[in-house]
Amino acid sequence: MTSLHDVPSEVVELDAVHSAPPPGARDEQVSDDADGYRLPPGVRLIRSNLGLFVTPLIVIAGIIALRVYYNSADKIFQDERALDWERNLRPQLEEHLGITLWATVFTIVIAVPLGILLTRPRYRRFGSPVLAVATSGQAIPAFGLLVLAFAWLGRGPWTTIWALALFTMLPVLRNTMVGLEQVDRNVIEAGRGMGLTKRQVLRRIELPLAIPVILAGVRTALVITVGMAALAFLIGGGGLGETISAGLKLSRDLVLITGAVMTALVALSVDWIAALAEKTLRPKGL
């Protein structure tokens, strides 16, 4: 299945993630700093998870900056109305997160089992064609896909959710397949040789060992989804795109910038949560 590995992008950076020293204070082997002296555990924890500590700070700083900017800006009636928390911003934020969440859930529910199926001996030969279709599907512009979905399913958030789920299927599917294929054959051989059934090997060995790669795919999907959910307003799906659009229509920088910054902060937060999940769900010992 060389074609699996021909597919570039996420998978390449995944390897970098893998070879990075494992996180956590559990592992004594990484405890020594490059200079050779031992660091206190707290410092080690922060150092090895530096990225995880930076994002919340940026998000908090962003929220504060946005508030300061909002409070200090000259506001007209339309601004107040468009940026009303209860009437607009909160429902839009909820829609945005809802779209992201559901689209990702559907993607996982469909792509992970499909990826498992396409790596089983019986269906392996379909793996390459399916990936090829998914890859070329990825080339369709997101906007085009939204419009097609609109034409087919009509207005509303669920149309957006299905369209985005379809659009982000590829990274999850591909990473599921690659994640399962890269499991050391000898480990599977040893498991089968000890009398584990094929199903037990899948559940107890292959899936846990593929989890980091699958999660990386899910994280990619999440990030794509949260960004594209900003386009949901185009087909009546709501989301923070409404505020951006309002800002454009009204030619009001305050509204435009508030919408854009909020979208960015949501995306950052979602990515952070995904990174956290990646860290905690990664099996120990890898």
Add this chain to the structure above:
Amino acid sequence: MTELQTAPTATDTPGAMIELHGVGKIYPGSSVPAVADLDLAIPEGEILVLVGPSGCGKSTTLRLINRMIEPTSGRIVFDGEDVTAVNPDHLRRRIGYVIQQIGLFPHQTIAENIGTVPRLVGWDKARIAARVDELLDLTGLDPVQFRDRYPKELSGGQAQRVGVARALAADPPVLLMDEPFGAIDPITRDRLQNEFLRLQGDLKKTIVFVTHDIDEAIKMGDRIAILGEQSVIRQYDTPERILAYPVDEFVSDFIGAGSTLKGLNFERVRDLELISDFPVVDVDTARDEAQRRFDASPEKWMLVLDSVGRPHRWVNAGHLADASHPLAEVGAAVNSTVMPNATLHDALEEMLLSNAGCAVVVDERNRYQGVLDIEVLADVLKQLRQQAKKHYDDLAQLDAVDQEAQLQDAEPQ
């Protein structure tokens, strides 16, 4: 043909734990079998080594036994039960399996790895934990230190110990080992081999061991099956007999040069008749008496023993002629000796190192027992060869009688 053709040593073979009857494997799309019509009896409680050149199908043969590869023909009998068609997963839980790459589960601790099969067959937690500690102890790893580690925190040698412990976990009667020590550095390999043999001395498992290294085969095997293309058995016998009498050119080529030397490892000094008329004198013997004894012997050297009968000096004609020193101080010191339980290989080494070209045999208290020289070794080797040849001649004769009997049986009344 009821008698297994491939087990010529049937008379002194313990009961077969596993029998392969005409087992073959032809991969789909291939007309040439990977394993062709193999008959093999694996004696209970012994290590049978399958050895052969790369690609001869020895690993395939091993994997046919636990049906990791499904045979396309033949029958497999495990402990008296035909297992050719039983659920392979259940069969494998009764057979330990160790591979060269070990294949420890990287996301599980050492304890979880070892407990795999016990969990599968439903042992309770306390029993599994106790068994894990017992096995770690048995394989020379400190349970407290190792049970909660992950495989990546182990060295190659430690990982292979865990691999063996995992295979032994549910106490299977049979162990299949596919080049288990192949990827380990020579020093560690040697230690693991020795430890494993010691372990096997207590456990008495039935073991099928695959290797391409004839030296490992000779060291590990109670019996060796030398396999040619398509896993055809070229010779099946004890290491001693294979070394003494390779049945054909393929086998002798495979064993390679030095098989005679290797054979010396299997014979021990205590089983030999020592040279009894070697000239020996006590250290306080008068010089003229010593000279007389030396002259009476055809040997070029004489051994001087100290007051309690331990070998002390080697003396020759020149040393004896030198009257300026007492007998205790002339000649060369006896630096090295062998005990009765030493192998002939050790004895040969001592011979080569000794001035006199002889190995001095002593008892546990270093007292002189006798002397061995190269001629004794040559005689022993000749005898071994003759015995092995006679063994095969007898077998051939038995076979001929057998066939005749069968022919007569087959004749219509």
